[in-house]
Amino acid sequence: MSSRNLAAATSTEALTTELPVGRSTGWWGMVMFVTTEATLFACLLGSYFYLRFQHGGEWPPGGIAQPKLLRPLVMTAVLLPSSLPMIWADRGIRRGSRRRLRYGLVATILLGTTFLVLQATEYAELFHEFTLTTNAYGSLFFVITGFHGLHVLIGLTMLSWLLAAALRGGSFGAHRHDRVRNAAIYWHFVDAVWAAILFTIYLSPRL
Amino acid sequence: MSTTTAPSPGAGQEDLARLEAHWGERASLRSWFSTVDHKRIGRRYLVTASLFFVLAGTSALAMRTQLARPESNLLSPEEYNQLFTMHGTAMIFLFATPMLFGFGNYLVPLMIGSRDMAFPKLNAFGYWVFLFAGLFMWASLPFGAAPNGGWFAYVPLTDDRNTPGLHMDVYTLGLLFLGIATTAGSINFIVTALKLRAPGMSLNRVPLFVWAIVATAFMVIFALPALNLDNAMLFLDRRFGTHFFDPEAAGNVLLWQHLFWIFGHPDVYIIVMPALGIVSAVLPAFTRRGVVGYVLIVLAIVSIAIISFGVWVHHMFATGLPHLSYSFFSAASTIITIPSGIQIFAWLATMMLGRLVVRVPLLFLVGFIVTFVLGGLTGAMFALTAFDQQVTDSYFVVAHFHYVLIGGAVFPILAAIYYWLPKMTGRMYHEGLGKWAFWLFFTGMQVAFFPMHLSGLFGMPRRVYTYRDEPGWDVWNMVSTIGAYILAVGLLLVLIGVVHAIRRGRPAPPDPWCGDTLEWSTESPPRPYNFPVLPQVHSLHPTWDQPSRSSMAEDATPDRILADGRRTLFTSELDGRRERVVEMPEASLQPLLLALAMLVFFTAMLFAWYPFAVAAAVAVAVIIAWWLWPPRRPEEELGVAR
Amino acid sequence: MDRAHDLEHPGRRRPSRRVGPALVVAAVLTLAGCSGGSPSTLDPGGTGAARIADLWWVLFWISAAVFAEVMVLLVWALVFRRGRDTRVRHGQPLRFVAIAGAGVPLVILVVVYALGLRDLAALGAGPGRDAPTIEVTGHKWWWEVRVPGIDGATANELHIPVGERVRVRLRTADVLHSFWVPQLMPKTDLIAGEMRETWLHAERAGTYRGQCAEYCGTQHAHMALQVIAEPRSQFEAWLARLAAPARQPTTEAERRGQQAFVQGSCAGCHAIRGTGADARVGPDLSDVGSRWSIGAGAVPNDAGHLGGWIVNPQTVKPGSYMPPQPVDAQRLPDLIAYLRSLE
Ligand code: HEA
Ligand code: HEA
Ligand code: CUA
């Protein structure tokens, strides 16, 4: 950073720029991004119900068994609470606590990774019964859960990136936490979507 | 480029020099690739979209030449089918939307009194992605591998069994790639309009064009995911053996149509809305008054944006869905004409109560009203299911959508080109040449597309590469073709007019039209920082009101000059109260690199080089991580507690 | 406004050209004068299309009136509101905008919507339970026509009794197509994996041209069919012909042609009733001699075109699913003679 920029960045205006005076553009940008992503998931789940009701008859079709509930419930129990350490971390850095940021991120990443591992074991098991190419149900099942898994992975990448930046020092503090908040919004979104998927994929066939 | 002096600078020479130092870009190869200036990016959008327009238009001329006579052999069916698909796809996705986004990019920051878009780097990135996605799609044509399933690509025709080869992979991947640019651009517009408006520009003082762009951007946010999902599923079906659209394995072919039109119908308003915004922006200057019924027009814009999500089934009126659903969608499609009617009559009232200054931009607006109303009226006819079942997929529909698309988008775009050319280039266009262009274009348009109503009613289906000589078809097709050529000559004159203006035009003053919005209070062309003094807005027509004007001159205050750094102002979302000063990012190569990495990704997917695709995906992640990596700051600035 | 700007050189005043109204008049004239002979929706042959034609004329006149209104206002402004006095004006005639732009259209639209619903219901009413039924299957790029309960089939041509409603069941063997006989009935799409139904009704005897209206690939342009409306007795004769074996060869050449057909590649794809050839890849050829065209509207049905078709359909209808046939030059005339004899 040139000295000119440094001077600009440390002027009084700059010091106050991330004090809570209205929403930042970053916040709005992330909210809009999450909105369009949420619409994408809504279309995906809508497609699931459309195909199911157009198909009529038994569901899942083609002799595929009803999805088992235990593992997905455990996965839910892992993923949904993972938002808590994230909130704790986010609140922490807003008060300037780098320690809370670091520990919160680590906890969230651990929970998220556990979720992905559980999902992998589920896939390994299900592949014996049906796959992406078995029929439209198989396609829906793996594309919906896989697409969500991809989002978890992206979220984890974001969190790890935050953690790396947080460990370096000089990145975040009470006046500079936009990135933390934005990543948190994304993570909460990934969480919330899982609840909708749990309902659609695992619970709704039993209704 | 001309360098006329600023109207009356409220900023001193020293401030201007500092602004220039912070915002100016030295002409160099690197700065050409790294620029984040919304005006340069906006101009690039316009030029690139025009290039795609010429390609798509030339394809149309080839089609029209083939159709001039029955049973002609100029084009093979394979060629024709690729041409009409590329024509439609490119006109919709690579010309209309990006062209209007180009105007948005150029104008929104100027109209709201800001120095750039909210995310300048994202803006640059969006442009590169648009360019690459467009080239990605057009590159397939010389190899005979262009998309050939029609612009709405119905399955099962487009699945791997019925269309092997790369054709539809180019389509799905190309549109997914392009979707990234459109989404990024939309988010940028929304945030810009929410946060970067000049102080005092409360919601009721936002120019109609900006309202239109923001409504459009919201529609993109909610509509585009449906198209992306559709294309992703088709790609998976084709490449990886999924069965979303396969009725033999519990899939359903109508799912494609629903998702496509859930996007597709809002999309036609995504195209027309900013263009209607252009109409509202251009009209005041040539009627010497503000547009009548500002509030009504805003309400119309918002209600079109909402209702447009509830009419998609009117594109599926012949698929045999239950009558109850048809009655619903028919009613919704009928209702959606009302907001358009309100706008048309608001403009008519504006003209009747104003003083008309008949210059080329106004002529194109007149052409717009004539043409768009005719197209809208046939649209209202289609809203009746029974009538639509008779004319759908015939040339009558082709007539409808060219009337609304050319009437509703191309006429306003041409008006905009003439209107803002002085602002963008600092040069005036040649009036006589412009009038010739208008009359040729207008006449050509009517001669080319009016007869299609007739051939459609006489039973001619669309998307046929040739036809047997049926009474009433041959004559009207010949007339259409002649009209298409007249129209092309008109467009050629537009092109000549633009080149002539840039080369030979007389220098343009900052405000040749005496317009009402803020862009006319900057120089022509605007300096890189747009406004030496950010305005304080006092009315809906800031350039027409004295307090707003003098806020940039004698009443300038240092807190709106902000010359120490690349800075602009954040204001509150609703009432435009000043919130804080922010630092804007500098030129960077990251946007280009990120877009290139994505180009590699999509190309690798196209040719099934999956290891490359994975590598490119990793590169994408790395570049984003680098882009967003937080700068290292001193502890006291961060505010760290121990 | 007092600053110098370009607006102070307004153009000369001259009367505007009235392009819009002229176009409308032109349209009326052409529509009235020019619809005879083509498969025009405005020259209906039966109740389905007739309803829509009536609806069209209502819509047309309403649209003409709305368009005329807009043109009058526009031209009035262009003629009477030009001026060099370029001061900025204000004033908000919201009432005018609300009434002309929303109030009047709303009234019109409610009426029109009701008419539309009425016609939709009429089209949906369908034929009676024991109306004759015909099954049409869309193929890339021809129509297979069958009658339930009858073994035989024909292609690109179907017969209906005049004055009766006939049920048509629509399926597709591959991609989407759309069944459209403009003079008789609006379109119904053929949806993969599903069955659709429509009906046909002709008031006057005659042939009505139909064509596939959903883009279905390379040869969507050549996927036409003909509906022949004829008196009940002739319709029954057609049903009988469908059930009966094809005409037997009578001359030596025809006999050789039949042999070439049955023993050659043809029988691998085509059926001719009573010859043992019963493949279903291509159209049933049992009555090919009397068809109105070869290749679903690609070329007229005569000896020359038939020969050309058999040797290489790809030059006649590029992309068609019938490959060029290696028929040797001496056999070809026999084959043609035989196929032309099948009526
Ligand atoms: C810019 C693009 C644009 C716009 C603005 C519109 C506007 C409208 N469109 Fe159009 N439409 C397309 C682009 C557009 N359309 C395209 C591209 C297709 C075809 C896609 C394809 O198949 O390839 C299509 C197809 C299409 C169909 C399907 C046809 C079919 O395939 O069978 C229908 C059916 O309802 C329809 C309806 C309408 C309606 C009701 C409007 C209304 O919004 C029009 C409103 C405007 C007016 C009515 C004029 C002004 C109003 C007045 C002067 C007031 C008085 C009016 C009355 C009393 C009626 N459109
Ligand atoms: C914004 C949208 C847009 C625009 C502007 C146009 C513009 C034109 N369209 Fe397009 N059209 C569509 C959108 C559009 N179209 C869509 C969505 C479809 C449906 C596709 C599908 O079914 O899938 C379609 C389909 C379509 C068809 C039907 C094809 C079929 O069903 O078989 C035809 C046929 O005539 C046609 C013709 C034309 C012509 C002659 C123009 C002209 O206006 C073009 C004029 C432009 C130029 C000629 C280029 C610029 C010219 C110059 C710079 C001058 C110098 C150059 C030369 C002289 C060569 N179009
Ligand atoms: Cu079959 Cu078009």
Ligand SMILES: [Cu+2]
């Ligand atoms: Cu629509």
